[in-house]
Every structure is written in structure tokens, then in C-alpha cells.
Amino acid sequence: QVQLVQSGAEVKKPGASVKVSCKASGYTFKNYGITWVRQAPGQGLEWMGWISGYNGKTNYAQKFQGRVTVSTDRSTSTAYMELRSLTSDDTAVYYCAREDRMFADYWGQGALVTVSS
Amino acid sequence: QSALTQPRSVSGSPGQSVTISCTGTSSDASDYNYVSWYQQHPGEVPKLMIYDVTKRPSGVPDRFSGAMSDNTAFLAISGLQAEDEADYYCCSYAGRYTWVFGGGTKLTVL
Numbered sequence: 001q002v003q004l005v006q007s008g009a010e011v012k013k014p015g016a017s018v019k020v021s022c023k024a025s026g027y028t029f030k031n032y033g034i035t036w037v038r039q040a041p042g043q044g045l046e047w048m049g050w051i052s053g054y055n056g057k058t059n060y061a062q063k064f065q066g067r068v069t070v071s072t073d074r075s076t077s078t079a080y081m082e083l084r085s086l087t088s089d090d091t092a093v094y095y096c097a098r099e100d101r102m103f104a105d106y107w108g109q110g111a112l113v114t115v116s117s
Numbered sequence: 118q119s120a121l122t123q124p125r126s127v128s129g130s131p132g133q134s135v136t137i138s139c140t141g142t143s144s145d146a147s148d149y150n151y152v153s154w155y156q157q158h159p160g161e162v163p164k165l166m167i168y169d170v171t172k173r174p175s176g177v178p179d180r181f182s183g184a185m186s187d188n189t190a191f192l193a194i195s196g197l198q199a200e201d202e203a204d205y206y207c208c209s210y211a212g213r214y215t216w217v218f219g220g221g222t223k224l225t226v227l
Contacts, residue, residue, distance in 0.1 A: 037163075037218075044218060045155070045163065045221070046218060047215070047217060050216070059213060059215055061215060062215075095162065097163075101168075101169075102151035102216070103151070103153035103165060103168035103208070104153070104163075104208075105165050105168070105174065107162045107163055110162060
């Protein structure tokens with residue numbers, strides 16, 4: 001069965017960086033993309049970026065350009081999302097999801113990132 | 118890309134039908150057939166309910182259906198059940214492999 005297992009909760013100080021991992025199993029990693037979505041407390045879903053599982057091509061939401069990097073390690077079927085220069089506004093649950101032709105069919109359990117001094 | 122526009126809340130009684138709208142700009146939903154809908158119960162992970170505007174993943178009841186007209190997508194839920202009470206988000210491909218979500222709609226089953 002398809003599973004996406006994310007790394008655990010993190011607490012970071014303002015200005016720091018965070019790197020969230022997302023280990024995929026149950027499918028051929030290179031045949032799908034991985035998309036990253038975040039959700040601030042009490043707020044809606046916000047799309048952050050996408051990476052191809054085939055060739056590592058990436059695209060990011062304008063809002064996060066220059067501050068986020070999405071990568072993959074195909075040898076371990078793991079995707080990563082690094083967000084830099086954190087502020088309190090980045091406190092959110094970060095989700096990875098498998099992307100299949102522009103929709104997210106399987107989601108990770110989410111990783112809470114708290115930014116606090 | 119600006120977020121797609123959804124009503125903040127809708128409600129209906131058990132057995133009734135409700136429709137949630139999702140309005141985008143001309144560069145978003147109306148140019149592509151890549152609209153999806155997600156259901157999220159409090160504290161849970163989003164769940165795919167509709168993709169490619171009208172298609173249902175296996176396991177999603179046929180009470181859920183999707184449609185599109187001009188630059189507005191719709192999620193219709195018939196025969197409302199208590200477990201349908203949740204937040205619903207539309208999502209559209211916005212070109213250049215970017216996506217945009219709607220602000221979300223809270224469905225209350227009265």
C-alpha cells in the first residue's frame with residue numbers, strides 16, 4: 001500500500017532553517033511527483049512546491065521562491081523540503097503528498113514546525 | 118497566484134444536498150481541467166475526493182460529484198450524512214507546474 005511517512009515535529013528559532021523528510025513506499029517513486037503543502041494553525045491549505053520523482057525538476061509557489069528547496073533521494077525514495085529564514089508565520093503543519101497528474105492522491109501524516117524564540 | 122475563492126461556510130440537513138463553489142481567475146481553473154477537491158476533518162490529513170474536475174477516486178461515495186462552468190468549479194454532495202461535516206478545499210493547476218488552493222469551506226451538517 002502507498003505510504004508517505006514524514007519526519008517528526010520540530011521547534012526552530014526565528015532565522016533558522018528546517019528540513020522535513022518524506023519517505024515513500026508502496027509504489028515506483030520515479031513514476032510520480034511529490035508536492036508540498038502547508039497549513040498554519042486554524043488556516044487553510046497552502047501549496048508550496050513540487051518535484052518530479054523522475055528527473056528532479058522543481059517548481060515553487062512565488063511566495064516561497066528563494067526560501068524553499070525541494071529535493072529527492074531516489075535511492076531511498078525520500079523527498080525533502082527545506083525552508084530557510086524562518087519566522088513565526090512559518091509555524092504550520094507541513095504535508096508531503098504524492099502527485100499524480102496535478103492532484104495529490106496520498107498524503108503524509110504531516111510534520112508540525114513551530115518557530116519560536 | 119491568488120487563492121481560489123470559496124464560500125467560508127455552507128450547511129445542510131441530513132439527506133439534503135449542498136454545493137460548494139470554487140471561483141478562480143482566467144489563468145487558473147478555467148484554463149485547465151485539473152481541478153481537485155479535498156476533504157479534511159479536524160486534526161486529520163486531507164483526503165482526495167474529486168480530481169480532473171469530475172472524477173472520483175475509488176472508495177469515495179458517488180454522493181460526491183464535481184462539475185465546472187466557465188471559471189467556477191463545483192463540489193456537490195447529495196444525501197448529506199453526519200460524517201460529511203468537514204472542511205473542503207478546491208485546488209487548481211495554475212500553469213508551469215504550480216498549484217493554487219481555495220481558502221476552504223466549512224460544511225456543517227445541521
